[in-house]
Amino acid sequence: MSEIKDKDLAAFMNGVKRRNPGEPEFHQAVHEVAMDIIPYIRDNEQVKKMRILERMTEPDRIISFRVVWEDDKGNIRVNRGYRVQQNNAIGPYKGGIRFHPTVTQSVLKFLAFEQVFKNSLTGLPLGGGKGGADFNPKGKSDSEIMRFCQAFMTELSKYIGPNTDVPAGDIGVGAREVGYMFGQYKRLTDRFEGILTGKGIEFGGSAIRPEATGYGVVYMMECMLATKGDSLKGKACAVSGSGNVASFCAEKLIELGAKVVSLSDSGGTIYVKDGMTSDNLNWVMDLKANGGRMSECATGFGAKYYAGNRPWALPCDLAFPCATQNEIEAADARALVKNGCIAVSEGANMPSDPDAIDILRDSPVMHAPSKAANAGGVAVSGLEMSQNSLRMSWTREEVDTHLKKIITNIHTQCVDKGKDKDGNVDYFKGANIAGFDKVANAMLAYGAI
Ligand code: NDP
Ligand code: 2IT
Numbered sequence: 001m002s003e004i005k006d007k008d009l010a011a012f013m014n015g016v017k018r019r020n021p022g023e024p025e026f027h028q029a030v031h032e033v034a035m036d037i038i039p040y041i042r043d044n045e046q047v048k049k050m051r052i053l054e055r056m057t058e059p060d061r062i063i064s065f066r067v068v069w070e071d072d073k074g075n076i077r078v079n080r081g082y083r084v085q086q087n088n089a090i091g092p093y094k095g096g097i098r099f100h101p102t103v104t105q106s107v108l109k110f111l112a113f114e115q116v117f118k119n120s121l122t123g124l125p126l127g128g129g130k131g132g133a134d135f136n137p138k139g140k141s142d143s144e145i146m147r148f149c150q151a152f153m154t155e156l157s158k159y160i161g162p163n164t165d166v167p168a169g170d171i172g173v174g175a176r177e178v179g180y181m182f183g184q185y186k187r188l189t190d191r192f193e194g195i196l197t198g199k200g201i202e203f204g205g206s207a208i209r210p211e212a213t214g215y216g217v218v219y220m221m222e223c224m225l226a227t228k229g230d231s232l233k234g235k236a237c238a239v240s241g242s243g244n245v246a247s248f249c250a251e252k253l254i255e256l257g258a259k260v261v262s263l264s265d266s267g268g269t270i271y272v273k274d275g276m277t278s279d280n281l282n283w284v285m286d287l288k289a290n291g292g293r294m295s296e297c298a299t300g301f302g303a304k305y306y307a308g309n310r311p312w313a314l315p316c317d318l319a320f321p322c323a324t325q326n327e328i329e330a331a332d333a334r335a336l337v338k339n340g341c342i343a344v345s346e347g348a349n350m351p352s353d354p355d356a357i358d359i360l361r362d363s364p365v366m367h368a369p370s371k372a373a374n375a376g377g378v379a380v381s382g383l384e385m386s387q388n389s390l391r392m393s394w395t396r397e398e399v400d401t402h403l404k405k406i407i408t409n410i411h412t413q414c415v416d417k418g419k420d421k422d423g424n425v426d427y428f429k430g431a432n433i434a435g436f437d438k439v440a441n442a443m444l445a446y447g448a449i
Contacts, residue, residue: 093129096170117435194388214248216376
């Protein structure tokens with residue numbers, strides 16, 4: 001990260017680093033927000049006096065717990081689980097659960113912090129949180145996954161509730177894991193209530209929730225292109241990842257006439273110069289559902305396969321990072337600019353590192369940050385909560401209409417708060433300020449403490 005020139009920002013970040021040692025991802029997420037908010041609140045004595053930004057960087061609480069489970073060979077295994085309850089100023093804590101060996105407190109704190117701003121942008125009454133475990137689902141049997149999920153929920157159940165904290169999926173947690181966790185909660189408490197979103201349709205899930213994040217990322221791109229009188233038709237799209245978000249992002253792109261030229265996993269990238277067909281994509285989705293690797297696409301449907309897990313050096317018009325944090329670094333951003341990419345819509349959380357953000361900011365590339373672009377997932381989670389409270393379920397069309405409206409509204413907020421005097425839009429600044437305002441106003445209304 002380059003040296004911080006703004007004195008107030010530097011002092012603030014020093015405090016954050018001192019209070020949170022050894023948490024680089026958390027520092028990065030806070031810096032990404034504070035660089036816009038510190039100048040924004042410079043003359044706002046009330047917000048400064050009430051220490052709103054300082055309070056927002058301190059989670060309400062972090063719960064950390066032991067998860068003990070038995071593998072198929074009868075070995076007892078121990079993992080660490082967490083729930084970071086970041087901020088409930090505007091609604092119950094809400095955010096996903098990640099099962100991945102790279103999960104640390106720092107990673108979950110960055111995700112929970114970012115979630116507060118994202119959830120605020122949706123316009124729904126949702127606070128922010130995140131949870132997970134350093135459990136590696138890869139290569140585990142279905143029974144092992146079930147036992148892990150049950151053990152995880154046995155502890156987590158003490159801290160969640162439909163009006164308290166409502167987790168959902170994230171990396172390594174999809175409909176299957178949510179089902180196992182929901183079943184365990186019901187078994188333990190004898191209560192059938194909306195304590196998780198991303199549930200199966202049969203037990204209170206919402207139509208379009210699996211698709212929502214990926215579709216929303218594409219709707220955000222459509223909104224950005226529309227400001228230039230442009231559309232997705234015929235655009236070459238580099239997509240990274242091949243999980244939930246990447247797959248449905250690719251599905252919507254193909255449906256809307258764009259060319260999906262890449263997908264990837266942690267092992268490598270496939271390149272399909274003329275764009276994948278729907279059949280190719282369905283083939284990939286089946287492959288991934290059965291634990292397959294992207295390398296198998298070379299024989300599966302003749303895609304080119306590269307060992308590097310990033311597609312950013314490939315020629316593309318549009319980029320959709322949908323794998324994980326910091327997957328676009330300085331060299332990747334430079335390659336995107338050089339190859340004529342015109343816009344980036346972030347599906348993964350914090351996929352661009354600070355140097356990449358600077359490079360894209362200094363270029364004509366439009367760049368929607370994750371907290372705005374991937375908010376469709378949590379937005380439809382919010383709609384799932386509404387449907388659970390109403391004891392009703394809405395059709396695909398109804399949910400999709402809400403989703404489009406929510407993303408369009410987020411785009412409008414970014415433009416309103418991020419447009420400079422020359423008419424250029426800084427989507428990061430717009431999202432940070434719009435997300436901050438609502439939470440800050442609620443916190444001010446509650447007074448100190
Ligand atoms: P999945 O578990 O479904 O898929 C994750 C994908 O990312 C896989 O292709 C995986 O490859 C790849 N990946 C994971 N870690 C790494 C890594 N360290 N390096 C390279 N590739 C990696 O997760 P999702 O699709 O749900 O999540 C993807 C991103 O989207 C995450 O940043 C998540 O936080 C974000 N997100 C998810 C939402 C949701 O509703 N699910 C909502 C909003 C954001 P491999 O198979 O090799 O591990
Ligand atoms: O990062 C995210 O927004 C998610 N993983 C989805 C959270 C949710 O509660 O649906």
